[in-house]
Amino acid sequence: MKNITLLGATGSIGTQTLEVVEQHPDRFNITAISFGQNIGRGIEIIKRFRPKLVAVKNNQVKNDLLHACTLEDTRVVSGLEGLIEAAVYPESDILVNAVMGSIGLKPTLAAINTGKDIAIANKETLVTAGHIVMNKVNEKGVRLLPVDSEHSAIFQSIEGHRKQDVSRLILTASGGSFRDRSREELTGVTVEEALNHPNWSMGAKITVDSATLMNKGLEVIEAHWLFDMPYEKIDVVIHKESIVHSLVEYHDKSVIAQLGNPDMKGPIQYALSYPERLELEDVKRLNLWEAGTLHFQKVDMNRFKSLSLAYNAGQIGGSLPTVLNAANEAAVGHFLEGRIDFLEIESLVEAALEGHKVIKDPDLEAIEEADRETRRFINDRVLKS
Ligand SMILES: NC(=O)C1=CN([C@@H]2O[C@H](COP(=O)(O)OP(=O)(O)OC[C@H]3O[C@@H](n4cnc5c(N)ncnc54)[C@H](OP(=O)(O)O)[C@@H]3O)[C@@H](O)[C@H]2O)C=CC1
Numbered sequence: 001m002k003n004i005t006l007l008g009a010t011g012s013i014g015t016q017t018l019e020v021v022e023q024h025p026d027r028f029n030i031t032a033i034s035f036g037q038n039i040g041r042g043i044e045i046i047k048r049f050r051p052k053l054v055a056v057k058n059n060q061v062k063n064d065l066l067h068a069c070t071l072e073d074t075r076v077v078s079g080l081e082g083l084i085e086a087a088v089y090p091e092s093d094i095l096v097n098a099v100m101g102s103i104g105l106k107p108t109l110a111a112i113n114t115g116k117d118i119a120i121a122n123k124e125t126l127v128t129a130g131h132i133v134m135n136k137v138n139e140k141g142v143r144l145l146p147v148d149s150e151h152s153a154i155f156q157s158i159e160g161h162r163k164q165d166v167s168r169l170i171l172t173a174s175g176g177s178f179r180d181r182s183r184e185e186l187t188g189v190t191v192e193e194a195l196n197h198p199n200w201s202m203g204a205k206i207t208v209d210s211a212t213l214m215n216k217g218l219e220v221i222e223a224h225w226l227f228d229m230p231y232e233k234i235d236v237v238i239h240k241e242s243i244v245h246s247l248v249e250y251h252d253k254s255v256i257a258q259l260g261n262p263d264m265k266g267p268i269q270y271a272l273s274y275p276e277r278l279e280l281e282d283v284k285r286l287n288l289w290e291a292g293t294l295h296f297q298k299v300d301m302n303r304f305k306s307l308s309l310a311y312n313a314g315q316i317g318g319s320l321p322t323v324l325n326a327a328n329e330a331a332v333g334h335f336l337e338g339r340i341d342f343l344e345i346e347s348l349v350e351a352a353l354e355g356h357k358v359i360k361d362p363d364l365e366a367i368e369e370a371d372r373e374t375r376r377f378i379n380d381r382v383l384k385s
């Protein structure tokens with residue numbers, strides 16, 4: 001039996017993780033969870049999975065939760081300390097990190113410190129402090145198992161091969177909600193339009209990131225850290241069907257890819273069951289004759305400027321990826337709240353990157369300060385305009 005701490009249980013990845021767990025009650029058990037403020041869904045999860053520890057966003061949510069239901073064998077904690085307490089919960093064997101944003105960093109580091117394996121969906125953690133996370137992973141000898149579909153595909157396509165034989169990683173990108181629009185046609189697009197992803201049903205922030213292609217930029221940085229690959233050897237190709245989830249090219253020009261109908265339960269389950277492959281019901285089998293033609297297209301870096309901002313931040317490194325991530329989280333938040341236009345996300349991120357003096361090898365404290373400072377910079381710009 002594998003005991004699981006699930007951070008972000010009420011979200012898109014959280015929900016699908018629970019669906020996987022439900023399919024294998026003999027293999028997986030939920031010991032601790034966290035959620036932000038979705039108390040209704042939180043109570044459903046607590047009743048169904050009976051976790052021993054529940055971490056929520058703050059004291060207000062904790063009090064509301066305790067008023068809304070009677071919890072006998074479940075302790076409730078709150079805030080960042082609560083999130084960390086859930087991450088290091090002694091009975092848990094593995095942490096599934098499916099919170100949104102760089103708030104996932106400290107719980108991840110704390111769990112690695114206690115020797116737990118990590119199934120990582122929370123890509124912002126690797127973008128903001130990849131060097132610190134990977135040093136800790138190597139020091140403690142734990143497994144960092146990718147949940148993100150592209151990274152799971154690379155993980156699956158690279159297994160059994162020698163790293164030195166790899167010549168290139170190729171990430172596929174759907175192109176997001178506005179794939180076929182020109183830059184001019186992006187002016188005045190609505191939040192509702194941005195949230196209409198063609199292939200995946202995901203949380204709001206990542207869906208907007210898909211539309212700017214910042215999601216792919218974050219994933220390039222995530223791939224750099226997970227697979228120890230230089231940026232020159234990481235490519236992106238637009239593939240509108242999201243059936244080929246990513247590819248690995250070898251020196252002999254052979255390319256190995258992982259395919260499947262778009263459904264996150266596959267990568268989630270593989271991260272939990274690795275190295276085994278378990279049955280997975282409810283996922284549509286891929287019949288290539290039904291998929292018909294698959295399309296691939298070169299990325300126009302001028303059209304999708306966020307991707308080139310991310311490559312640049314990753315290549316320069318130091319504290320710049322932290323700034324990229326924090327600026328993007330803050331700007332996307334403002335877009336979702338209707339305060340800025342879609343195209344302003346990109347210009348705000350660019351301004352934050354330009355205004356930052358790079359710290360070469362930032363420690364955790366410097367990362368946190370760069371993150372805070374960047375959010376302040378974005379908020380000041382948006383709220384004072
Ligand atoms: N969705 C997907 O298919 C994929 C997602 N990912 C990555 O996985 C992560 C989660 O994405 P997704 O599931 O879509 O996101 P969602 O927005 O659907 O869920 C986010 C979860 O995090 C919780 N949360 C948000 N902010 C806080 C906070 N400040 N403190 C505590 N908990 C918080 C939310 O709680 P509540 O709602 O209760 O407030 C919710 O449980 C992201 O990093 C994303 O990039 C990667 C690949 C695919």
Ligand SMILES: CC(=O)[C@@H](O)[C@H](O)COP(=O)(O)O
Binds near residue numbers: 149176200
């Ligand atoms: C499901 C998943 O892994 C997402 O990160 C997905 O990749 C988003 O799709 P695009 O960023 O390719 O639009």
Ligand SMILES: [Mn+2]
Binds near residue numbers: 148149
């Ligand atoms: Mn992805």
